[in-house]
Amino acid sequence: MSDHPFAPGSVPFVDLGDAFPPVLVVDPAMDVLHDRVLEYVASLKAVELVEFPGQEHAFFVMELCGEASDELVMRHTLAHCQQHLSNIIxxxxxxxTSPASGVSGELPxxxxxxxxxxxxxxxxxxxxxxxxxAPLVLHNADDDTSAVRWKDVVYDETHNLSVRMYVPSSAIAGDETKLPVLVYFHGGGFCIGSFANPGFHAATLRLAAELPAVVLAADYRLAPEHRLPAALHDADTLFSWLRSQATLTGSGDPWLATAADFTNVFVSGDSAGANIAHHLAVRVGSGSLAAAPVRVAGCVLLWPYFGGEERTASETNCPSDVFLTLPLYDQMWRLALPATASRDHPVANPFGPESPDLSSVELPPVLVAVGGRDMLVDRIREYVARLNAMGNKSVELAEFEGKGHGFSIFEPDSEAAAELVRVVLRRFVHGGAAAAAS
Incomplete structure (x- = not known):
């Protein structure tokens, strides 16, 4: 068969009929193959062509965080393919998981x-x-030309869970003072996601480079195979692993031994990961989870994924053109919580009827960030207000007008994303948390 899809002897596409699925063709206008792609589209049955002026071949791979890549993923690929995605995936x-077999000889x-x-x-x-x-596993542990190096390390052999370690190359070389440690849990409603997903990988890589900091991005067991509180237990295991690294002399991970300041650790995450970070900080602050010689200096919660049976105004009036909608929010809680639990479960609602009293918990300074168009904005504002009302907590809210849930992940090149990382987070991690605690 010829490499040309319309060459003599090639299978006629018209004969395939409905067996040929809907097609989305992405065409960088500066690609040397531009004219051939246009010919392909014109010769094929009905397809959608999305052209990106000024972009070259493989721009999505070469410029992962570029505006064109963001537009391709969020505005075209996801929107166009979601209704067909199941058939493809x-x-x-x-x-x-699979259930037990039925009676021998009977079809289930x-x-x-x-x-x-x-x-x-x-x-x-x-x-x-x-x-x-699962996403493709990447690492650049041996690339000493990169500004940030990363590698995957198993922290829980029982459940085969890993943490992706990001360290600025200059810190590995011992060229600067030790850096704060940012323990980071990814989002995904407790049901989907991994530190290896391109969006999360790019976000944590950026944090390591621009804060700068040692970033430990941890995977955890996902629901519904492992319903909550499994993810919280995994966070405890990761924290215990970090404590063991802090106590090892000469036998711990060499990157951490050289670069990490174990007395300046921040627990953090986005969305569901921020929920995990909240509960981890509470367990450390209440004394139920040992910390020494690690010191938790602060807690960073990016659009924390909290729940509750009573709807807030922003949940009820959630716009339809955002990523996190009310149906998706409810669905993920159904999949993540114990089978008979409501959204007032203590993992979901930190102020629910069965949730522990937080007034006596010694929380570190907390920074909370949220977009003004996030469906959870009212619930997050209430979280900040109630903690501050206790009188013994320092909780700061950074609200970004007009932005939705996960804006720094979905819009990495936006001004808001740059402000969040380069101004708000950098200030908090490098001095702001210490000032708030004093």
Whole structure:
């Protein structure tokens, strides 16, 4: 067969009929293949062409955080393909859980989809959970030309959980004083996501470079295979692993031994990861989780994913053109919480009827960031107000007008994302938290 899809002898596309799926073609206008791509689109059945003026071949790979890459993922690919994504992904999805077999010789009843979460996770009626393939594992541990080096380290062999360690190269070389440590948990409603996802990887890489800091981005067990509080238990395990690294002399990880200031540790995360960070800070502050010789200097919560049975005004009036909508919010809580639990469960609602009293908990200074168009903005404002009203907490709220949930992940080149990292977070991590504590 020829490499040309329309050369003599090639399979006629017109004969494929409905067997050929909808097609989205991305065409960088400065690509040497631009004219050939246009010919392909014109010759094919109905397709959608998205052209990016000024961009070159493979711009999405070469400029991961560029505006064109962001537009491709968020405005075109996701929006166009979401209704077809299941058909594409599930051909290669693997079952992560499967029920016991039925009586020998009897066919099991037909299954149907109970929950479909953004096409990345599917819960079937027989209890089987199917997931999209895991992201490609990357590392540059041996690349001493990069401004930031990273590598994956197993912190929990029992559950095969890893942490991605990001360290500025100059700190590994011992060229500067030791850096603060940012323990970071990714978002995803407790159901999806990984530190290896391109958006999260780019965000944590940026934090390491621009704060600067040693960033430890941890994976944790996901629901519904591992419902809450499994993720919180994994956070405890990670923190205990970090404590062990702080006590090891000569036998710990060499990057941490050289670069990490274990007396200046910040627990942090975005969305569900911020929820995890909150609970980790509470357990350390209440004394239920040992910390020494690690000192938790602060807590950074980016648009924390909290819940509650009573709707807030911003939840009720959630706009329809944002990523986190009320149906998605409710679905992820259904998948993540214990089967009979409500959104007032203590993991979801820090001020729920069965939640512990936080007034006596010695929390470190807390920085909370949220977008003004985030569905959770009212719930997050209430969280900040109630903690500050206790009189013995220092909680700062940074609100970004007009921005939605996860804006620094989805809009990395925006002015708001730059302000969040280079001004708000940098100030808090390098002195602001210490000033608030004094």
């Amino acid at each position: 599930y051909t290669t999805m693997s079952s992560t 009843p037909p299954t149907h989809v109970v929950e479909d979460c953004l096409g990345f996770l599917q819960l079937l009626s027989d209890g089987t959970v199917k997931r999209a393939p």
